[in-house]
Amino acid sequence: MDGPIDGALLAVILAGALATWLTRVGGPWLIARIRLGPAASAALEATPGAVLVALVAPAALSRPSDALAAAFVCLIARRVPMAVAVVAGVVAVVVLRRVM
Amino acid sequence: MNAPIPSPPVPARREFALGAVHALPIVVGAVPFGLLLGSLAAKAGISPLEMGLMSGLVFAGSSQFVAVELWSKGAAGAAVAGSILLVNLRHLLMGATLAPRLAGRPPLRVGAALFLMADEVWALALRRGEALTFAYWFGVGLTLYVAWLASTVAGTLAGALIADPAAWGLDFTFIAVFLCLLAGFWKGAGSLPPWLASAGAALGAHALMPGGPWHIVAGALAGGAVAAWRGRAS
Numbered sequence: 001m002d003g004p005i006d007g008a009l010l011a012v013i014l015a016g017a018l019a020t021w022l023t024r025v026g027g028p029w030l031i032a033r034i035r036l037g038p039a040a041s042a043a044l045e046a047t048p049g050a051v052l053v054a055l056v057a058p059a060a061l062s063r064p065s066d067a068l069a070a071a072f073v074c075l076i077a078r079r080v081p082m083a084v085a086v087v088a089g090v091v092a093v094v095v096l097r098r099v100m
Numbered sequence: 101m102n103a104p105i106p107s108p109p110v111p112a113r114r115e116f117a118l119g120a121v122h123a124l125p126i127v128v129g130a131v132p133f134g135l136l137l138g139s140l141a142a143k144a145g146i147s148p149l150e151m152g153l154m155s156g157l158v159f160a161g162s163s164q165f166v167a168v169e170l171w172s173k174g175a176a177g178a179a180v181a182g183s184i185l186l187v188n189l190r191h192l193l194m195g196a197t198l199a200p201r202l203a204g205r206p207p208l209r210v211g212a213a214l215f216l217m218a219d220e221v222w223a224l225a226l227r228r229g230e231a232l233t234f235a236y237w238f239g240v241g242l243t244l245y246v247a248w249l250a251s252t253v254a255g256t257l258a259g260a261l262i263a264d265p266a267a268w269g270l271d272f273t274f275i276a277v278f279l280c281l282l283a284g285f286w287k288g289a290g291s292l293p294p295w296l297a298s299a300g301a302a303l304g305a306h307a308l309m310p311g312g313p314w315h316i317v318a319g320a321l322a323g324g325a326v327a328a329w330r331g332r333a334s
């Protein structure tokens with residue numbers, strides 16, 4: 001009889017966990033050992049925004065209703081607390097998906 | 101007697117609680133996806149214990165979706181583990197941006213803290229700027245960790261309970277959260293060129309290779325390249 005855990009899957013989980021942790025600690029470790037010029041510093045400074053844009057762009061622009069709701073969230077994001085903006089955005093997307 | 105009273109440091113408990121509160125909108129968005137991932141895992145023959153181990157040790161949502169999907173199709177173990185690595189390579193770039201906040205801190209605690217560096221934890225931490233503390237980081241990270249662990253295991257136990265989070269607009273939660281965080285990085289019109297480059301590259305990569313993590317890498321590199329070009333000029 002098999003144990004409660006599949007051995008092959010356990011190996012995948014352990015390898016995946018180690019790989020993931022290395023990607024998480026690797027960034028600060030590498031950057032501490034490299035001297036950055038002005039261009040590289042500017043690139044690194046722009047990275048958080050660029051990553052966030054890349055994370056949302058395909059989904060946010062997948063259909064007109066979602067794009068409108070995303071634009072709405074951008075408009076209110078700096079004026080209301082984040083929780084309010086998120087709830088308002090979800091309500092907007094549900095309504096817009098129904099009417100568009 | 102009249103010596104000035106030194107201002108006390110912010111108590112760690114308060115910082116931890118603040119982080120936990122800031123994590124709540126993210127938890128609301130993450131739980132339905134945890135339930136969905138669990139139900140997909142159940143269909144793939146993955147047990148609740150195995151799902152709990154994966155969520156507890158890997159703790160990286162999108163890579164877990166890819167892993168469960170590949171496992172259900174009978175992919176080789178090495179291919180599944182390799183896909184987890186590929187999806188999570190973006191962490192290298194994200195972690196690099198945290199380096200100024202981590203320099204000189206105890207390596208063991210940094211290693212433990214970075215274990216919790218999910219996209220949302222990273223973004224909230226960056227928004228704290230120089231006020232970032234370990235207590236705040238663990239407040240955000242552990243809240244999300246417990247929610248993710250509980251919801252993925254619950255989803256596996258419940259099986260195909262959650263059919264489609266998109267029907268409730270819950271898939272939009274992440275878009276809204278990331279857009280709010282993005283607004284915090286707005287520094288005037290100069291922010292726009294890298295962002296537009298990132299959006300263009302991400303859309304292009306996504307059209308060519310949908311589903312993969314490549315659009316994130318493409319967007320990050322394109323945005324970084326534009327910023328580097330402008331940074332060198334100024």
